[in-house]
Amino acid sequence: MRALPDDGSFAERFDAVVNLFTSFGYFEDDGEQLKVLRQIRKALKPGGRFVLDVMNATYTAEPLVPYSKRVEQGAAISETRRIEGGFVMKRIVVREAGRPPRRYVERVKLYSAETLTAMLYEAGLALDTVYGSYEGEAYDARRSRRMIMVGRRKEHEL
Structure with a gap:
């Protein structure tokens, strides 16, 4: 997930990439996590969408x-x-x-919405909305169990 093959088989091939049930955040440093987000961007077609589901840090820690x-x-x-x-x-x-x-x-790793949004942006992804559950509830930093980020590939990579 940090290094998709460079043979073109994954580059701009997918309409959507989903990463569900806290499958993000297991690497030791943020640079490794950022590689995953960059690979998501690489795999998305122009205009492609992503869903990233992680634990809500505030709700989980308290x-x-x-x-x-x-x-x-x-x-x-x-x-x-x-x-x-x-x-x-x-x-x-x-x-x-x-x-x-x-x-x-x-x-x-536990990420705040602000930190993860900044990482998405750095990886060439734009955040459109954040949900607090799979039922589509609005995200609340103190009450939501999940932080489900939905967005798209930015048109121009940084």
Whole structure:
């Protein structure tokens, strides 16, 4: 997603690019995230549209549940969460009888609407609207769970 093939198979080929369910923000630095946005622009036809769905940073950070535990299909799953360096860090431990524990870490960057809008612009994309849910609710920085950004490829790359 940061480096589409340069053989022309992706350049200006798509009417729309969608990135849903917080599939953006997993790289360590903003420069890597920006590469993804530039590839979105590269893939869009002139006039092409994009949808970028991420967690709303304010909503996610305030009620963050620091610890939870559940049992699924006989496996005990514990999760710890915290904000660290602008990322939501989630550590997951899965315990099953007769097996050693499995440990995983998830990390996703939290972006404000202003920061992500600036990154879109820098990547050659223009933001048209922001929704707070898949039902099309208006975005509210304090109450919306999602930040669904909808826009288009700018006519002239910077």
